[in-house]
Amino acid sequence: MWKKSKSRRIFEVFNVLFMFFMMFIMLYPLIFVLNASFSDSNALIRNGGAPLWLPLEPTANAYVMTFKNPLIVSGYLNTIFIVIAGTLVSVIMSAMCAYPLSKRGLMLNGIITKLIMFTMMFGGGLIPFYLLVKNLGLTDNLWGLIIPTAISTYNMIVLRTGFAAVPESLSESALIDGAGHMTILFKIMIPLAKASFAVIALYYGVAYWNSWFHASIFLQRDSKQWPLQLVLRQILIMNDVQTGETAIDQQQNIAESIKYAVIVVATVPILCVYPFIQKYFTKGVMVGAVKG
Numbered sequence: 001m002w003k004k005s006k007s008r009r010i011f012e013v014f015n016v017l018f019m020f021f022m023m024f025i026m027l028y029p030l031i032f033v034l035n036a037s038f039s040d041s042n043a044l045i046r047n048g049g050a051p052l053w054l055p056l057e058p059t060a061n062a063y064v065m066t067f068k069n070p071l072i073v074s075g076y077l078n079t080i081f082i083v084i085a086g087t088l089v090s091v092i093m094s095a096m097c098a099y100p101l102s103k104r105g106l107m108l109n110g111i112i113t114k115l116i117m118f119t120m121m122f123g124g125g126l127i128p129f130y131l132l133v134k135n136l137g138l139t140d141n142l143w144g145l146i147i148p149t150a151i152s153t154y155n156m157i158v159l160r161t162g163f164a165a166v167p168e169s170l171s172e173s174a175l176i177d178g179a180g181h182m183t184i185l186f187k188i189m190i191p192l193a194k195a196s197f198a199v200i201a202l203y204y205g206v207a208y209w210n211s212w213f214h215a216s217i218f219l220q221r222d223s224k225q226w227p228l229q230l231v232l233r234q235i236l237i238m239n240d241v242q243t244g245e246t247a248i249d250q251q252q253n254i255a256e257s258i259k260y261a262v263i264v265v266a267t268v269p270i271l272c273v274y275p276f277i278q279k280y281f282t283k284g285v286m287v288g289a290v291k292g
Contacts, residue, residue, distance in 0.1 A: 037062055037260035044257060062261035066235065072265075074224045075231035078142060079209060082227055086146040086208040091201050094156045099185045101156075102163035120153045126217075133218060142225060144218045145211065152207070155200040162196025163189050202273065209270045232262040 004012075031053070036044060040057035047056055066072060100106050101113055123129075129148070138144030166189055174184045190197055212229035219225045226234075236259050 033260050033263050037257060037264050039257055041257040059257075062257035063265075066258055066261050066265060069231070069235065071223060071226060071231045071234075072228070075226055075228035078225060079228040082142060082145055082211075083205050083208045086150070087201055087204045089146055090150050090152070090155075090204040091197065093150050094152070094159050094200060094204075095185060095190060095197070097151060098156050098160035098163055099181070099189060101160045102166075102189075104168075116153055117157070130217060139218045140221045140225065141218075145214050145227070146208075149214070152200075152204070155203050159193070159196050159200050162193035166192045205273065206270060229266060232266050235262055 035053070035055045038055040038058050038060060040059050041062070043056035097116075101109060101116075103109070106112075124132075133139060133144050133148050136144075136148070138147060170188055170192075171184050174188055179187075210229060212227065212233055215227050215230045216233075219230070223231075
């Protein structure tokens, strides 16, 4: 049996300790926020924060007060619609753009790709973007948060690289058998490039879930159309947990723990998605990084 040298053992011990230290650094903010969200707000103020393992004077008042806001429910429903519809539209449009660009025989392939990548470095600015969305009639409409930003150039390039890794002979065989390009895309390319497809679906889903800036610009008339992140932002800024029904002093007493509760409310649902896509994540990113 091969015997490890002393320097090797020292390195492994140091490596393990360093990994535990990094794990603690990453987990501590999550544990702190979770404990603070279940702590009494006055106790948090007196103690200057929550302890590492247990909440201070445990209570769920912050969550009760947060979910009493009627905009929380509508915000969740709006966000779920935006994430599902937006991710579906974005991945389909990205796939339909990436598929022809993955073909070496496409006329002006290089020029088209460079023009598309140009948009990653330069944009038209916020005011022209707003005017465009307004002229399209998409203001005060949830689709205005989806259609104008449906394709991310980076995600499309990652998917194009995944399609390019599929052997060309498979597409040629399918064409000979009478399959059209749409059949090849949805029945051959996407299943074989599912790692890249899963990664960009995750990217799009997280982006739609966290998006609030465009909603704050385009959704001005009806607060019931606000996505969850915009509702929670308003709660954090205004401490308006019951849309005017809570007294100011009561808001101030519970505001310290509410800001942690809304972080948990906004973060936990999207974290639940990662375990189902994790097995594709590294492979999909590496395909885009190595061959892009």
